[in-house]
Amino acid sequence: MKTQFIQVLGMVQGVGYRPFAARLCEELGLTGSVANNGGIVELTVTGEPATLDTLARRLAEDAPPNARVDRVAREDRPLALFERFAIAPSSGSSDLAPLLPPDLPTCPRCAAELRDPANRRYRYPFISCVSCGPRYSILEALPYDRPNVTMGDFPLCPDCQREYTALGDIRRHAQTIACHDCGPVLLLDTARGRREREEALQEGVSLLQTGGIVAVKDIGGYHLACLPGDEAACGRLRRLKGREKKPFAVLFANIEQIRGYCALSREEIALLQSNPRPIVLLRKLPGRDFAPACCGESREIGAMLPCNPLQMLLTDACGPLVMTSANRSGAPMVIDDGEMRAWLGQGLDGVLWHRRRILTPLDDSVTRIVCGAPQLFRLARGYVPEPVPVRSAGERVIFAAGGDLKACFCLLQGERAYLSQHFGDLEDVDACDTRQREISRMERLTGLQPTLAAVDLHPAYLSRQGLEHLPVVEIQHHHAHAASVMAEWDLTGPVLGVAFDGTGYGTDGAVWGSEFLLCQGAEYQRVGHLDYVTLLGGDEGARNADTILCGYLRQAGLTRPDSRFRMVAAALDKGLNAVRSSSMGRLFDAAAALLGICSYNGYEGECAIALENAAADAAGGPALAVETREENGQLLGDAAGLIAQLRAAREGGEAPAALALAFHRALAAYVVGTALWARDRFGVEQVALSGGTFQNRLLLEGARQALEEQGFAVYWNQRVPSGDGGLCLGQAWLAARLAQPREKTGGKRAESRV
Numbered sequence: 237m238k239t240q241f242i243q244v245l246g247m248v249q250g251v252g253y254r255p256f257a258a259r260l261c262e263e264l265g266l267t268g269s270v271a272n273n274g275g276i277v278e279l280t281v282t283g284e285p286a287t288l289d290t291l292a293r294r295l296a297e298d299a300p301p302n303a304r305v306d307r308v309a310r311e312d313r314p315l316a317l318f319e320r321f322a323i324a325p326s327s328g329s330s331d332l333a334p335l336l337p338p339d340l341p342t343c344p345r346c347a348a349e350l351r352d353p354a355n356r357r358y359r360y361p362f363i364s365c366v367s368c369g370p371r372y373s374i375l376e377a378l379p380y381d382r383p384n385v386t387m388g389d390f391p392l393c394p395d396c397q398r399e400y401t402a403l404g405d406i407r408r409h410a411q412t413i414a415c416h417d418c419g420p421v422l423l424l425d426t427a428r429g430r431r432e433r434e435e436a437l438q439e440g441v442s443l444l445q446t447g448g449i450v451a452v453k454d455i456g457g458y459h460l461a462c463l464p465g466d467e468a469a470c471g472r473l474r475r476l477k478g479r480e481k482k483p484f485a486v487l488f489a490n491i492e493q494i495r496g497y498c499a500l501s502r503e504e505i506a507l508l509q510s511n512p513r514p515i516v517l518l519r520k521l522p523g524r525d526f527a528p529a530c531c532g533e534s535r536e537i538g539a540m541l542p543c544n545p546l547q548m549l550l551t552d553a554c555g556p557l558v559m560t561s562a563n564r565s566g567a568p569m570v571i572d573d574g575e576m577r578a579w580l581g582q583g584l585d586g587v588l589w590h591r592r593r594i595l596t597p598l599d600d601s602v603t604r605i606v607c608g609a610p611q612l613f614r615l616a617r618g619y620v621p622e623p624v625p626v627r628s629a630g631e632r633v634i635f636a637a638g639g640d641l642k643a644c645f646c647l648l649q650g651e652r653a654y655l656s657q658h659f660g661d662l663e664d665v666d667a668c669d670t671r672q673r674e675i676s677r678m679e680r681l682t683g684l685q686p687t688l689a690a691v692d693l694h695p696a697y698l699s700r701q702g703l704e705h706l707p708v709v710e711i712q713h714h715h716a717h718a719a720s721v722m723a724e725w726d727l728t729g730p731v732l733g734v735a736f737d738g739t740g741y742g743t744d745g746a747v748w749g750s751e752f753l754l755c756q757g758a759e760y761q762r763v764g765h766l767d768y769v770t771l772l773g774g775d776e777g778a779r780n781a782d783t784i785l786c787g788y789l790r791q792a793g794l795t796r797p798d799s800r801f802r803m804v805a806a807a808l809d810k811g812l813n814a815v816r817s818s819s820m821g822r823l824f825d826a827a828a829a830l831l832g833i834c835s836y837n838g839y840e841g842e843c844a845i846a847l848e849n850a851a852a853d854a855a856g857g858p859a860l861a862v863e864t865r866e867e868n869g870q871l872l873g874d875a876a877g878l879i880a881q882l883r884a885a886r887e888g889g890e891a892p893a894a895l896a897l898a899f900h901r902a903l904a905a906y907v908v909g910t911a912l913w914a915r916d917r918f919g920v921e922q923v924a925l926s927g928g929t930f931q932n933r934l935l936l937e938g939a940r941q942a943l944e945e946q947g948f949a950v951y952w953n954q955r956v957p958s959g960d961g962g963l964c965l966g967q968a969w970l971a972a973r974l975a976q977p978r979e980k981t982g983g984k985r986a987e988s989r990v
Contacts, residue, residue, distance in 0.1 A: 237315060238283075238288065238315060239268070239282045239312070239315050240279075240281055240288050240310050240311065240313060241279070241280055241310070241312075241313050242279040242280075242281060242291075242309065242310050242311075243276055243278050243307075243308070243309040244276070244278075244295055244307075245305070245307045245308075245309070246303065246304045246305040246307065246335060247303055247304035247305075247335045248272075248277045249272070249334060249336065249337045249378070249379065249380040250340070250375075250380045251302040251337060251340075251366070252302075252366025252409070252410070253303050254271075254277060254323050256300050256303075256366075257277060257279060258321055258322070258408075259403070259408075260291065260294055260295070260298070261281060261291065261321045262321050262403065264290060266281050266287060266291060266321060267281070267318035267319065267321050268281040268316075268322075269318070269321065269323070270321075270322075271323070272379035272381065273326060273327045274327065274334060275333075275336070275378045275379060276334065280313065281321075282315065282316055282318055288310075300366070304335075323409055326379040326381050327379070333652065334378055335622065335623065335652075336621040336622070336654075337371035337380060338371060338372050338511070338617075338618050338619060338620060338621065338622050339370050339373050339455050339456065339543075339617055339618060340367065340368045340369060341513045341541075341542075341543040341618075342363070342368050342369070342545055342548065343368040345365065346365055349363060350363050350545050351552075356395070356416070357415055357416070359437075360414075360415060360419070361422045361545050361549060362422075362545060362546075362590070362592070363545050364410065364412040364413070364545075366407065366410040367406070369410075369412040369544075370544075370592075372598070372620065372621055373456050373595060373598050373617070374387060374412075374592065374593065374594065375595065375681065376595060377680075378681060380411060382411045385411055386592055386594075386595065387411060387412050389591070389592070389593065390419050390592075392414075392418055393415065393417040393418035395415065395417070396414065396415055396417075396419075416433075421433060422436045422437055422546070422588065422589075424436035424437075424439055424440050424586055424587065425577055425587045425589070426439070426443070426580070426585065427580060427581060437549060437588075439586070440550070440588045441550065441553040443585050443586045444550070444557065445463070445553075447462075447463065447466050447469045448462065448469070448585035448586060449461070449462045449585050449586075450584075450586045450587070451562050451570075451576050451586070451589070452547075452550070452559075453576070453587075453589040454546065454547065455598065455617065456569065456594065456596075456597060456599065456600075456616070456617045457561065457570055457571045457594060457599070458561075458562035458570045458571065458587075459559045459560060459561060459562055460559075460561075460584070461487075461550070461557045461558060461559055462558045463554065463555075463557065463558070464484070464486050464527060464556050464557065464558045465526050465530075465556075466527060467528065470484065470526075470527050470529035470558060473529075473560070474529060476579070476583040477563070479839075480838045481838045481842065482532075482839040483530070483531040483532050483536075483537075484538070484558045484559075484560045485538035485540060485559055485600065485602075486526065486531075486537055486538065486539055486557070486558060487540055487541075487542065487550075487551060487557045487559035488540070488541060488556050489548070489552060489555065489556070491508065491541070493555070494539050494541075496521075497520065497521060497525070497537060497539075498518035498519060498520060498521060498537055498539055499520075499521055500518065501605060503605045504516055504518060504605050507603060508540070510618075512617065512618020512619050513541055513600075514540065514600060514602060514603045514618060515538040515539065515600050515601065515602045515603065516540065516604055516605070517538055517539075517603070517604035518536060518537055518604075519535060520537055526556070533846070533849065534845070534849070535849050535852060536604075538602065540559070540600060543617070543618070546588070547559070559600075561599050561600070562576060562579075563660075566661045566664045567660065567664045567666050568597045568659060568660055568664075568667050568670045569597035569599050571594040571596070571597050573587075573589055576589065596673075597670060598616050598617035598620065599614065599616040599617065600617055601615060601616045602614040604933075606933055606936055606937065607937055610954055611931070611936075611952070611954060611958070612953070612955070612957045612958075612962075613931060613957055614658045615655060615658055615956060617657070620656060620657040621655075621681075623652035623655070624652075624655060624723070624955045624956060625651055625652065625653075626648070626651055626652070626653050626726070626965075626969060627651065627723075628650050628651050629648055629649070629651075629968075629969065629972030630650070631650060632649070632687055632688060632972065632975060633649045633687055634646075634648045634649070634686060634688050634689070634971050634972055634975075635647055635675075635686035635688070635690070635706070636648065636689070636691075636963075636965070636968035637690065637691045637697075637700060637964065638692075638699055639699060639963045640661065640663070640692075640698050641661055641662075641960050642660070642960040643659040643661070643671060643961075644657070644960075644961045644963075644964050645674075645699075645964050646968045647682060647968075648968035648969070648971075649684055653965055654682060655956060655965060656674055659674075662698040662699060663698070668698060672702065687707075688706060688971060689707070689708045690708075690709045690711050690964075690968055690971035691708055691709070691711070692711065692716070692963070692967070693711060693743070694713070694740075694741035709971045709974055709975070711970050711971065712740070712741075712742070712743060713740030713748065713963070714740050714748055715735075715755070715966070715970065716964075716966035716967045717735040717926040717927045717958070717962070718731070718734075718751075718753050718755050718924050718926055718966065719733075719755065719965075719966030719967075719969050720926055720956055720963065720965045721733070721952060721953055721966075722755065722924060722966075722969065723966060723968075723969035724951075724955050725951045727924065727951065728756065728757055729755055729757055730754060730756045730918060730919065730922070731754075731755045731756070731922045731923070732752060732753070732754060732755075732763075732911055732914050732918075732924070733752070733760070734752055734753075734907055734910075734911075734924065734925050734930075735927040736927040736928075736929035736930060736935075737929055737959070737960075738778065739778065739821070742818075746815070746816040747815050747816065747817040747818070748765065748818050748819070749766075749818055749819030749820050750765045750766040750818045750819065750820040750873070750875075751764075752765060752911075754918055754920060755924070758970050758973035758974045762870065763869070763870055764870050764871040764873070764910045764913075765818045765870070765872065766819075766820065766823065766862075766873045767791075767873065767874055767875055768816040769787055769791045769817055769818075769875055770787060770790075770808050770814050770817075771784055771817050771819075771822060772804060772807060772808070772813055773813050773815040777813070777815075778837070779836060779837040780835075780836055781825035781829035781836060781837065781843045782800060782829045782835040783800065783804055784822050784825045784826050785825070785826040785879070786800060786801045786805065787826075788875065789876075789879065789880075789883075790805050790808060791875075791876035792876035792879060792880040794883065820927070821841075821929055823875050823878070824843060824844040824929070824932075825843045825844065826879055827879065827882055827896070827899050828843035828846055828847040830879060830883055830886065831850070831895055831896060832892055833846050833850050833892055833896065834846035834847065841931075844929070847899070847900075848896075848900070848932050848933065848935075850896040850897075851893065851897040851900050852934065854893040854894045855894075856897070857890070857894035857895055857901070858885050858890055860878060860881050860882065860885070860895075860898045860901070860902040861878075861881075861902055861905065862874060862875070862878050862903065862905070862906035863877050864913075871913050871914075873906055878902060882895055882898075882899060885898070897934075900935055900938060904939040905942070908939065908946060911923055911943060911948060921948060922950075923949070923951070924951045924952070925940070925951070926952065926953055926958050926962070926966075927958060928959035928960065930953075930958045931959060936952065
C-alpha cells in the first residue's frame with residue numbers, strides 16, 4: 237500500500253469533477269479525500285500502486301463531459317490510512333492560476349426531468365446538476381462551492397441536502413442544486429401586479445402569445461422576448477430598444493424547428509448544440525422568414541437553442557421567440573431587477589424574473605461557420621472566461637485594454653489568455669463602469685495582478701484610462717489585429733498580416749484600415765495599403781455613406797450635380813473636419829452608396845452588410861480591379877480608382893447586384909496580388925486575415941481560396957473575434973514579446989512606448 241498526493245489541473249471547476257473523482261476512487265476501492273483548493277482539484281489517496289496508476293489514468297481519460305484535464309501531477313507521501321473516501325472541505329489557496337468555469341447549458345438529463353410529470357422538479361425553471369447551470373455569472377470567489385456562488389442565498393431543503401451528499405446522485409456536490417421548495421422562485425411583474433411560480437409562467441406565456449413584450453431574466457442578464465412573426469410586437473420592441481434596423485436573434489426550441497426556416501450544415505448543427513449555445517448566423521430558406529421587423533432584409537437568421545430551463549419552457553409553449561438583450565443601444569445588458577422593472581409602462585408588458593443574483597452581464601455569443609470552421613463575432617456567455625491557449629509568454633502578468641468599440645480586455649500569463657466578455661461601446665458610461673468592475677473581478681478570481689499594460693496607440697481611447705499605476709506599451713491597432721491571429725495559431729513569422737477594418741489610429745496620424753503588415757515576432761513593417769482618401773471625420777462622417785462617397789469621387793476627380801457633393805467638397809478643400817483615410821470599411825460604404833444599395837449606417841457595418849447581401853444574389857459581374865503601384869517600398873492600391881470604375885460600369889447599365897459582386901472579387905484579387913508581391917519581395921508564405929471587414933463571408937472565402945491556390949498558408953481568427961473584440965489578445969501577445977529580450981529579425985520594431 238502507498239499514499240499519493242495528486243493534483244488535477246485544467247477545467248475542473250463547476251463541472252462535477254470532485255464527485256466524479258470520489259465516485260472513481262470508491263469504485264477502485266481507494267481511501268482518502270478530494271478537495272478543491274484555489275481552483276485546483278487535489279486528492280490524497282491510499283491504495284495499491286497498480287490501482288493508483290489506474291486512478292491517475294482514468295482521472296484524465298474518463299473526466300466528466302465538460303471538464304478538460306491539462307495535467308495530472310503525482311507525488312508520493314508517507315503512508316496514511318483512511319477509513320473511507322470523502323469529499324473534503326475546500327480552501328482558497330493555490331499558487332496556480334485557475335481555469336474559471338463558463339456557464340453551461342441545461343444537460344439532457346435535467347431537460348428530461350424538467351418535462352417529466354413524475355419528477356419532483358417537473359417544470360422547475362432552475363433545474364440543474366453537476367453537469368449544467370450557471371457558473372461564471374454567479375461566481376463570487378473560488379473555489380466553486382455553494383457559499384461562493386449566489387445560490388448560497390438559498391438554503392437547501394432536506395431533500396436537496398440528501399441528494400447533495402448521496403453517492404452516485406447527479407446532484408452530489410452540485411453547487412446550483414435547488415428545487416421548488418428551496419430554490420429561486422419564478423416571478424412575473426406586470427402593471428396588474430405580481431404572479432408567482434407556475435401562475436407567473438403561464439401568464440408570461442399568455443402575454444407573449446397575445447403580442448406582448450416580456451423581459452426574461454436568464455443566466456447572464458435580461459432578454460426581451462416577443463413573437464418573431466408579430467410585426468407589431470417586433471416594431472414596438474425596436475422602439476423600446478432604440479434599435480432601428482439591426483436584425484433580432486431568434487430562439488428556437490430545437491434543431492427541427494430551425495430546419496423550417498434555415499439551411500443547416502453538420503458543422504452548424506454542432507455549433508448550435510455546443511456548450512456555449514451561441515447565436516449562429518444561418519442562411520434563410522427561400523420563402524421562409526418571420527415578420528419584416530424581426531430580421532429585416534438580412535439573408536441570415538441569428539438562431540440559437542435554449543441554454544436554460546426557463547427558455548425551454550417558454551419555447552415549448554410559444555414556439556420560436558425573438559430573444560434580444562435587454563439594453564438600450566450601446567449599453568450593457570441589464571442585470572438589475574429594479575432597473576428592469578422600471579421599463580414597465582414604457583412599452584414593456586411584463587418582467588419574468590427571480591432572486592438569484594447575476595454578478596456580471598453576459599450577452600449571447602455570436603458565431604457562424606465559414607470556410608468549414610467557427611468564426612466568432614461576439615465573445616460572451618459560454619466562452620468567457622475559458623482562456624485562449626497561447627505559446628508561453630513568460631510569468632509576467634499583462635493587462636491588455638483592447639479598444640473602445642466592441643470593448644474586451646485580456647489578462648495574459650504563461651500559456652493562458654483570459655479574455656473578458658464584450659462590453660459594447662465605452663462612450664456609454666454604464667459600459668465603462670461595467671468593464672471596470674469586471675477587470676477587478678477577473679483579477680481577483682484568477683489571482684493575476686498585472687505588471688504591464690498594453691493599449692491602443694490612439695491617444696484619446698477611453699480604454700487607456702486608469703492605468704497610471706502600470707508601465708504601458710502602445711500597440712498599433714492593425715498590428716494587434718494581425719497579432720491576434722498569430723497568437724491563436726502560434727505563428728512567429730514571417731507572416732503577412734492583412735488587417736481590413738473601418739478605422740484604426742496610424743503611426744503617421746492618419747486613419748488606417750487596409751493594412752498589409754510584414755510581421756515577425758513582435759515586430760512589423762507596413763508594406764502596403766490603399767491610397768489615402770480625404771474624408772469628413774467624426775461619427776457622422778463614418779455613418780453617412782453618401783457623404784463618404786463624395787470624398788472618393790472628389791479624390792478620383794469626379795463630381796456630382798447635387799448640393800451635398802458641393803458642400804462636402806468645399807469642406808474638404810478647406811480642411812474642415814477632414815481626415816486622411818486608408819479605411820477598407822469606408823470604401824465598402826462608398827460602393828454601397830454609389831450603387832444605391834445603402835446610404836447610411838444605422839448600425840455598425842449596415843452598408844457593408846447590404847452590399848454583401850446584394851453581391852450574394854448575383855450570378856456574375858464585370859471585371860473590376862484595384863490598380864496598384866510600388867512607392868517607397870510599399871504597394872499602394874487605388875481605392876478612388878475602383879470607385880470610378882464602379883461608377884462608369886453603373887452608368888453603362890450594369891446591375892447593382894452584379895457590380896457588388898464584382899467589387900468583392902476585385903478586393904479578393906487585390907489581397908492575392910499584394911500577397912504575391914510580398915512573397916516575391918520578402919519571401920513570406922503565411923497570410924493572416926483579420927479586422928472587422930473579414931467578417932464579410934464573400935471576401936474571406938474568396939481571398940482564402942485564391943491565396944491557397946497560390947500556395948499560401950492562410951489563417952484567420954476562430955477563437956476570438958476578427959473585429960475589435962479580438963484586439964486585446966493581439967495587444968497582450970505583442971506586449972509579452974516586447975517585454976522579452978529582442979530577437980534580431982530584420983523587421984521594424986512595433987511602434988510602442990514603454
